Amino acid sequence: MIWLTWRQFRTQAAVMFAAVAALAATLAVTGPQLADLYRAAGSSLVDRLSNSDQSVYYAGLVVVLAVPAVIGMFWGAPLVSRELETGTHYLAWNQGVTRTRWLATKLGLGAAAAMTAAGLAALAVSWWSSPIDRAVNGGGATDTYFPRLDPVAFAARGVVPMAHAAFAFVLGVALGLVIRRTLPAMATTLVVYAAVQITVPMWIRPHLAATDRTTVPIEPGGAPISIQEGAKEIVTHPEVPGAWVTSQQTLNAAGQPAPVPSSFADCLHTESGPPTLQQFDRCLADLGALGYQQQVTYQPAGNFWTLQWAETGLYLGLALALTGFCTWWIRRLT
Structure with missing residues (x-):
């Protein structure tokens, strides 16, 4: 059963592992030079990277982020839905192998291959990007490069991509079992996986570890401050290198969450257009004098x-x- 499963699966696996090998080879060529540059430049490395380095950096992110989604769509979704759509499951389940064992073999081999492919891609990208990650965590400019904890970079580093790949693969199998048609199952897998990848960083990941808080004074010359929602919301950018800011709120003089007073918007209003830097600083100073601060989590x-x-x-x-759902569902199929 394992040999038969591998024969049916080897083409998709060969394509994926060839792409991962090509990525690793590309990174291996430029990685040592990047490490040498970091040893010489330290946290200023990010200011000395070339456009080609930046392109490789973003390409690595895209590849690792895409691998689980591709696996879910092209490995997971067709795994059972193709059999159900063409009717070949009747033959497969009447060859002396129970449908549960048939599914377990396919899930086990597919999940192992998915985690291996995603893990190798993440390992190569994490190794190549490690000098940039260390430079950013050390206080290097972050306008172009993400800290490792940033939601974009986090999903392309460490061991998380392996778990993403396993989940995407089994998700595709489950949706294929329920939908029973290959193309709709592939499309639904992509939509559901993308929705989960948006939901987890926004509402779940921030609570998976204890957070820190800092209170930033609102004053000219302090932490960089930007204004949003028509001067109704203040966003500060404190000096916490490598951190991921999950939330922030404005506090009044009593230390309680409070909206930005309307007087601040009035202060920034000019008939000639956006306020000048001097006017902006004066309005910040007036707001700070009222005791307003920004709490950053x-x-x-x-x-x-x-x-x-x-x-x-x-x-x-x-x-x-x-996996448990798939096992239960396949037993009730007729």
């Missing part, structure tokens, strides 16, 4: 591996739950 850089292992456990748990 963030995940510190040191929580990277805590969050990695916690999210890995979360996605593997979801994959196991979907």
